[in-house]
Amino acid sequence: MRAPLLLLCSLTFVQAADATLEKRALAILDRACAECHSHAAKKMKGGLALDSRAALLEGGDTGPAIVAGDVEKSLLVKAIRYTDEDLAMPPKGKRLPAEDVATLEAWIKADAPWTAKASNAEALTGRPARKPGKITDEDRAWWSFQPLAKDEAPKAGDGWAKNDVDRFIAVRLKDAGLSPAPQADRATLIRRVTFTLTGLPPTPEEVAVFVADQTPDAYEKLVDRLLASPAYGEHWARHWLDLVRYADSDGFRIDHYRSDAYRYRDYVVRSFNSDKPYDRFVQEQIAGDLLEPRWQ
Numbered sequence: 001m002r003a004p005l006l007l008l009c010s011l012t013f014v015q016a017a018d019a020t021l022e023k024r025a026l027a028i029l030d031r032a033c034a035e036c037h038s039h040a041a042k043k044m045k046g047g048l049a050l051d052s053r054a055a056l057l058e059g060g061d062t063g064p065a066i067v068a069g070d071v072e073k074s075l076l077v078k079a080i081r082y083t084d085e086d087l088a089m090p091p092k093g094k095r096l097p098a099e100d101v102a103t104l105e106a107w108i109k110a111d112a113p114w115t116a117k118a119s120n121a122e123a124l125t126g127r128p129a130r131k132p133g134k135i136t137d138e139d140r141a142w143w144s145f146q147p148l149a150k151d152e153a154p155k156a157g158d159g160w161a162k163n164d165v166d167r168f169i170a171v172r173l174k175d176a177g178l179s180p181a182p183q184a185d186r187a188t189l190i191r192r193v194t195f196t197l198t199g200l201p202p203t204p205e206e207v208a209v210f211v212a213d214q215t216p217d218a219y220e221k222l223v224d225r226l227l228a229s230p231a232y233g234e235h236w237a238r239h240w241l242d243l244v245r246y247a248d249s250d251g252f253r254i255d256h257y258r259s260d261a262y263r264y265r266d267y268v269v270r271s272f273n274s275d276k277p278y279d280r281f282v283q284e285q286i287a288g289d290l291l292e293p294r295w296q
Contacts, residue, residue: 022115025107028100032090050076053114062087068112071105080104095252186211190222197226199235233273240268244285 029050035041037060038051048060056065059075066074079089080101090096096104107113139145153164154171160180161167173180184192190210194202202210210222226232246265250256271281283291 021103021107021110022113024103025112026114028096028104032094032096032100053112056112066108066112069109071109074108077101077105077108189219193219193223194226197223197235198229198231199238200231227275230269230273233269233271237265237268237272240272241265 033050036043036045037048038044039049039055040051041049046060046062048062048065049055050065056076057068059065063075065076071077075087076089078084079087080096082088082095088095154167160183161170170180187207187210190202190207194200194206210218213221215221246261246268248258248261250258271284
């Protein structure tokens with residue numbers, strides 16, 4: 001399970017870092033509001049759709065959702081700030097984080113730019129929004145539904161590449177006219193890999209042992225030791241728990257403690273530390289204790 005989840009987290013962070021203000025704002029609307037306020041919703045609440053700029057400006061039963069360029073006059077801002085309980089959105093303890101509120105405020109202040117597309121989904125993905133109904137051949141051709149294919153590693157590696165991953169990187173560096181960074185010294189190397197895999201620094205004794213170990217597989221032994229450490233699962237489980245918005249309490253007006261929430265947290269940690277297959281882990285998120293044999 002390690003490689004797919006590490007890739008998932010890396011891609012999430014890279015995409016977030018590169019997103020424009022417009023795309024960040026549309027992503028928030030899509031994530032937090034589309035279930036109840038879009039033309040694709042089963043029952044659009046309050047006559048309000050937030051899946052196009054025109055719909056935002058037109059608004060719903062209570063009037064226009066935004067006034068482009070004017071944050072204080074925009075009802076959407078009033079709702080996400082929770083300044084009026086009757087307009088507090090999203091409801092049911094799902095209040096937006098402060099950074100999401102700030103992003104939407106900045107977007108409205110910038111005149112609510114919206115890519116000239118028909119819908120939020122089209123603006124975010126660059127392709128037309130899919131209408132509910134029969135799955136088409138075009139749907140089946142979407143990249144995430146394609147079977148996995150194995151790419152052959154390049155043969156060349158500019159001399160420094162030690163494995164197939166290095167060789168792929170070497171080719172891309174060469175195409176970009178870049179040279180690899182110098183090899184890290186051993187003290188730096190153990191510090192980097194220990195922080196990456198466990199979130200903790202190595203002890204002085206661990207650094208001394210690794211620096212003194214001149215056997216050919218010293219690095220491999222180091223990585224195996226770190227992956228076998230309980231700290232590995234404790235560190236990397238946090239990324240999955242962030243993704244599913246895990247919390248020990250409700251985090252809303254009356255911040256009730258969720259006394260059994262730790263069971264899910266500990267299950268995720270155990271899944272990482274036992275190197276559970278990723279497909280099985282995803283099945284468990286969907287089907288839970290309906291699966292047999294019962295998962296641990």
